[in-house]
Amino acid sequence: MTPKRLFSIFAIGEAITWALLILGMILKYGTRTTDVLVSIGGGLHGFMFLAFFVVTLLVGISQAWRPWVTLLGLASAVLPFTTIPFDVWASRTGKLDGPWQLAPGGRAPRGGVEKAVQWAFGHVWLTAGVLAAFVVVVFTTLVVVGPPGS
DSSP, X not given: OOHHHHXXXXXXXXHHHHHHHHHHHIIIIISOSOSHHHHHHHHHHHHHHHHHHHHHHHHHHHTTOOHHHHHHHHHTTTXXXXXXXXXXXXXXXXXXXXXXXXXXXXXXXXXXXXXXXHHHHHTHHHHHHHHHHHHHHHHHHHHHHOSTTO
């Protein structure tokens, strides 16, 4: 899977879960009919937000994005639906072009973080499992703590 494809999947997924959460809030606070979609949409959005964060860091590091581009990518998840315009912009400006640069046979890593990412790409299934577990642990912790102000 290319960086472009992976990033696009998570950018679209993050936007879809924003829509679910917003719809849930409209039903709960606007129509006062049900709050079930806030629980479902909120949970899915929280999980996807964390996963998008991880994917953005991996893509940004591998594709040698400038720090401000990576920060902009991370910030795009904060406002509803802005991951999609960021994805389009990153695609049009070549930020998502080509294969994984730090994958085996790619460019030489510069520094410890890139060495760790290169190692991770050499151990894809282990890395995927560890990152998935990380997202699950953080998500579960946040669910147990509860929403702000509760």
